[in-house]
Amino acid sequence: MARQSSERATRADVAREAGTSVAVVSYVINNGPRPVAEATRRRVLEAVQKTGYRPNSLARALALGSTKTYGLVVPNISNAFVASFAHALQQEALNNGMVMLLGDAGDSRQRELELINSLLSQQVDGLFYNSVDRHPYIDIIQASGTPLVMLDRVEPTLNVNILRVDxxxxxxxxxxxxxxxxxxxxxxxxxxxxxxxxxxxxxxxxxxxxxxxxxxxxxxxxxxxxxxxxxxxxxxxxxxxxxxxxxxxxxxxxxxxxxxxxxxxxxxxxxxxxxxxxxxxxxxxxxxxxxxxxxxxPVEAMAKKALAMLAAPQSEIQLSEFSHQLxxxxxxxxxxxxxxxxxxxxx
Known part of the structure; x- marks a missing residue:
């Protein structure tokens, strides 16, 4: 049974239970960088289950340089088009092994700022952003070094990736x-x-x-x-x-x-x-x-392009404009x- 305690299990707890070192536990959990004997690997996995250990995903992500998450900030998710586009972006993110964190500003500029700061503090690998009004917080995002794709028209002088229709x-x-x-x-x-x-x-x-x-x-x-x-x-x-x-x-x-x-x-x-x-x-x-x-x-095609733009080198600013369908x-x-x-x- 998993360990019954208010304290969170650590890798040291797993190592003690498995009768091995903390380093070996890390090798098993991270699938490397060094190989581990199959018998030892099984002992470690059994110890993980018994102690209820859960890896610190944020610490691991920071060590690897990626959280495998994207952020999406929208004006109001109750808008049917916004919801359909958000769904397409989420599906495309999942197809690429990423998780999409949704931020719904509820048509509030202050709420929008809070969401952006929260997502940036969670070290998301990139942001998709459709602002509540014509004054988006692009400078804050760019100062953080986080890749960004705007999902609406903004001033060309802002030097930012833009995805839009005509x-x-x-x-x-x-x-x-x-x-x-x-x-x-x-x-x-x-x-x-x-x-x-x-x-x-x-x-x-x-x-x-x-x-x-x-x-x-x-x-x-x-x-x-x-x-x-x-x-x-x-x-x-x-x-x-x-x-x-x-x-x-x-x-x-x-x-x-x-x-x-x-x-x-x-x-x-x-x-x-x-x-x-x-x-x-x-x-x-x-x-x-x-x-x-x-x-x-064409929200599905736009979602695919949006993820490709975010994954591309940020030194090359892109403007991608899609045709509409009557x-x-x-x-x-x-x-x-x-x-x-x-x-x-x-x-």
């Missing part, structure tokens, strides 16, 4: 899809105005309108948090206006879902009354009613248009 191009494409239906009155539920990704998505929406010769309306731009509540409140504000847009681009999936709820409370249907598209869709988009037309990011659902009017066309043919 958010402006993605916003352009999904807005252009709305315009291809013939909609001329198109609004946007944007993200928080101080965030770079919100600025990129707004710029893509604006460029699409301009290229299609459609004038934008300032009163149809509704900044909101990237949450269901944000989308809900933005739609409620829109409904108080004198004129409603015929179509909307929501800057993420959660906003789109909140928006649909607000519209439903006023008996407005998507897409019959207001067509809708969104950014950063997940697999949930296909199962929503109506299914959401959305831009999706997933057609019913919310934009594609299914609605098809149904109307079918009905006309049978009349």
């Amino acid at each position: 958010e402006r191009g993605a916003a352009y494409q999904v807005t252009a899809h709305l315009l291809s239906h013939g909609y001329k009155q198109i609004g946007i539920i944007s993200g928080p105005s101080e965030m770079y990704n919100a600025q990129d998505r707004l710029a893509g929406w604006r460029q699409a309108l301009a290229d299609f010769g459609v004038a934008e309306r300032a009163d149809w731009i509704f900044p909101a948090s990237y949450t269901r509540e944000g989308g809900y409140l933005a739609a409620k504000k829109m409904l108080q206006g004198q004129e409603l847009p015929r179509a909307l681009f929501a800057s993420n999936e959660l906003q789109a879902i909140g928006c649909i709820r607000a519209l439903a409370e006023q008996h407005l249907r998507v897409p019959e009354d207001i067509a809708l598209v969104c950014f950063n869709g997940t697999e949930q988009s296909a199962f929503h009613v109506p299914s959401l037309t959305t831009v999706r990011q 997933q057609i659902g019913e919310s934009c009017g594609c299914g609605f248009v098809a149904a109307v066309g079918k009905q006309h043919k049978t009349d």
Whole structure:
């Protein structure tokens, strides 16, 4: 039986139980650097089990120069896209023999700083980082010498590895899809105005309108948090206006879902009354009613690249930008248009 004591068993305890030296115990536990006779090895392993000895993984990691852990800091894990990307990163880390330690900032800048300091103190081998706002704590991470990959757009002058999608191009494409239906009155539920990704998505929406010769309306731009509540409140504000847009681009999936709820409370249907598209869709988009037309990011491929960037020599700063994927659902009017066309043919 394992030793019953409030004191933690040591290698010396194992050595006494096995009738050997502490050095031999270390050779068995670390599988080297010197060979150990099989009979002695078995005695040591039996002694480990009997005493309940557990190696100090942190001390061992420091001796080896690696903790076999990565840190991941995200703004809010309740965001479906953030959760899906975190899952992909964790799976890829496990595939590479690493453990991912998750830090959820809960949209708090102070909490984000505490998480970063905690992960750095645990000697993680690298950090993946998506900041709450446009002022990430990159200087603290770089001062520690810890390899870093930012999972969002930051100032190029910061000299840091960046993994991202072309958010402006993605916003352009999904807005252009709305315009291809013939909609001329198109609004946007944007993200928080101080965030770079919100600025990129707004710029893509604006460029699409301009290229299609459609004038934008300032009163149809509704900044909101990237949450269901944000989308809900933005739609409620829109409904108080004198004129409603015929179509909307929501800057993420959660906003789109909140928006649909607000519209439903006023008996407005998507897409019959207001067509809708969104950014950063997940697999949930296909199962929503109506299914959401959305831009999706290739999270599995991005996770593989992120780990490769972290493992590469940090002397070479990398910028890796991925293409987006347009997933057609019913919310934009594609299914609605098809149904109307079918009905006309049978009349």
